[in-house]
Amino acid sequence: MSRALRTFALPAAALLMAGSLSACSAPPSPEATATLLATSLQDVDLSAVPLAGTDAASATAELATALAPMESIKRSVTLDSVSEDEDSADPQTATATYSTVWDIDSTDTDWTYTTTAILELDEQADTWAVRYSPSIAVPELEAGQYVAKRTSGSARGDIIGDSKAALVTDRPVLRIGINKEAVEESEWESSAKALAKLLEIDPEPYAARVVAGGERAFVVAITLRDDIDRTVTDEELDAIPGVLAQPATLPLAPTRTFARAILGSVGEATAEIVANSKGTVNAGDQVGLSGLQKSYQDRLAGTKGYSINIYDQDKNVLSTLASQDAVDGKNLVTTLDRDMQQLAESLVAESDSDAALVAVRPSDGAILAAASGPEDNAQNTAMLGKYAPGSTFKVITALAMLRNGDTPKTSVACPATMTVDGKEFKNYDGYPASALGEIQLSEALAQSCNTVFLKGAADAKSPALADAAAALGLNLSPSTGAGSFLGSVPDDSSGTELAANGIGQGIVQSSALGMATVAASIQNGGTVTPHLIDDPKPDAAPKPKNPLTADEAKDLASMMAGVVDHGTLKELRDIPGPKVIGKSGTAEYDGERNAHAWSIAAQGDLAVAVFVADGSGGAQTAGPIVGKFLTDATQG
Incomplete structure (x- = not known):
């Protein structure tokens, strides 16, 4: 419902009379509270904001919980306007409009929207108080709900050689490790050491990682190419209790050594890469770690897609507020024969x-x-x-x-x-x-x-x-x-x-x-x-x-x-x-x-x-x- 603004003019004589009255008779302006709310929304801390109908601690806790999944994404909240409502019933109200901008990804496209907050005049306290609702932070957001970003991956481009031959493309691999949920605790260490010996990796550190992992953890020992050159057989893996060989694909060259120093490798992003990515890379993402894979990471990786959704407590999507389709990576064409x-x-x-x-x-x-x-x-x-x-x-x-x-x-x-x-x-x-x-x-x-x-x-x-x-x-x-x-x-x-x-x-x-x-x-x-x-x-x-x-x-x-x-x-x-x-x-x-x-x-x-x-x-x-x-x- 639109509200008429209380705008009216006074004759000159009335203005002179009004100017002679004591300043304490004039009602306070809502602008101070509206400005304070912008800063408080930015900080997700409403402790300093006068609120109507709820206490600051409860409102802050609710809002913090609702926005917690988005806390790593930069955002800004600015006050666009605030106006007193001319036709509002007692108590007197005002409407404040805010613009929020979220820096969702590395592109120039941000998620932006406007929200409104209703302020009411507390004449006894001689101040304006905010009628709190989660929707003053995010449109459509209600109590008991939260906002989160869901990403969708993009297909990584191939590295192509002379005559359009694929040099690096997705090839089958096996992620081999101990599935602790499938074996008794008493066998965790012995199975880990047996697997390490079979895979020719250091048994002690791997066994320690297995034991230290969660009770239901799958602790990967190694990722092997699943091709005719694989020397570790399915029978050898099956003979060790708790071993899981999980099929997957990775961008790989024709052989382990093929142009290795030039093409480089793809693997899980390190903590340093994640920290330096400005939000474009998350823990667990596959990225170029060396060589051409690293130098041309942006081209090969493409751009992830995303959706910003409102969820209920059962993690059901209630509505989608913004979305962007993933853009697949482009091939890198080399001259290698x-x-x-x-x-x-x-x-x-x-x-x-x-x-x-x-x-x-x-x-x-x-x-x-x-x-x-x-x-x-x-x-x-x-x-x-x-x-x-x-x-x-x-x-x-x-x-x-x-x-x-x-x-x-x-x-x-x-x-x-x-x-x-x-x-x-x-x-x-x-x-x-x-x-x-x-x-x-x-x-x-x-x-x-x-x-x-x-x-x-x-x-x-x-x-x-x-x-x-x-x-x-x-x-x-x-x-x-x-x-x-x-x-x-x-x-x-x-x-x-x-x-x-x-x-x-x-x-x-x-x-x-x-x-x-x-x-x-x-x-x-x-x-x-x-x-x-x-x-x-x-x-x-x-x-x-x-x-x-x-x-x-x-x-x-x-x-x-x-x-x-x-x-x-x-x-x-x-x-x-x-x-x-x-x-x-x-x-x-x-x-x-x-x-x-x-x-x-x-x-x-x-x-x-x-x-x-x-x-x-x-x-x-x-x-x-x-x-x-x-x-x-x-x-x-």
């Missing part, structure tokens, strides 16, 4: 030290494989490893020399040793004596003459070396769509440091991804920008100041063909298919001459780099892995 990734992983899985194999498609920069070994290496060595690239870097120094006036046929001096600022450098042990003396630049690359490229770097100067690296894809800010490192080549080195940089030692660094990009740029005939994510598109990568030209790439490719034809990687020349170009490299990293082994190569529309942290030499350790990869990848 499932077969190539599995092949790459198989080739570095048994390495005795950290290793990596990266394959890039030269025509578009797609990262087709990025494998880190050995199998128990959880680090993303392939895309984030920072190592001296050894003699594979001579390809970059060769470009700087071409830009400094040399050609592949330029005659260059290759002495057995060279001294730079008092430091002696020499060629690698076993360097062929027939390739010493005056040789062509192409032969210096084929045989990997250190002294030629020491002098070449010194003559070209540090800025030119950095510029050549950028032209081949290094020393740029990566824009792959994932955590990446390509390379670091300073433009201010001099003396022995600059000379050492020229042969891939000194202080230059690269990753396997970076050196695969070098090979890809040469094979492509222009600077390649590698990328792992196709959708959403990564930000555009910065372009080098002096990109690789087609003529420069042709010269570099011809010299790298010599490496395979009769140089340090001649074991690759019989690989079926198009011509193979390549370069091997070894980088000593300590005084005991322990060394990193490298090899890069390209064939057709495929470029590859292999890194092994501890190897006997690039050609000997990394070269065969490159050969096996190119053979199997192109023949498959």
